């Protein structure tokens with residue numbers, strides 16, 4: 329079955345198949361096939377979608393929580409929780425995708 333996705337500010341909908349998102353896709357996005365050999369998939373943020381297969385999508389933004397955490401070196405880091413995804417702006421998280429600051433806010 330072919331899926332049709334219309335996004336905000338677009339007059340022509342994307343046509344393809346909605347497929348499983350890749351691990352590295354941003355949260356709150358969908359992935360769909362394009363039928364183009366050199367650009368086989370496109371990733372669309374849910375907040376930009378107006379309709380899927382003609383049905384209106386009522387996008388509800390995920391709950392967002394921002395917390396400040398003191399690092400051991402005197403720096404203050406920002407831990408963000410958005411729709412179940414937790415990120416930190418410390419160098420350790422940037423490198424390892426996890427850090428002790430995340431454990432401190434749970």
Ligand SMILES: [Zn+2]
Pocket residue numbers: 405416417418419420421426427428429430
């Ligand atoms: Zn951190």
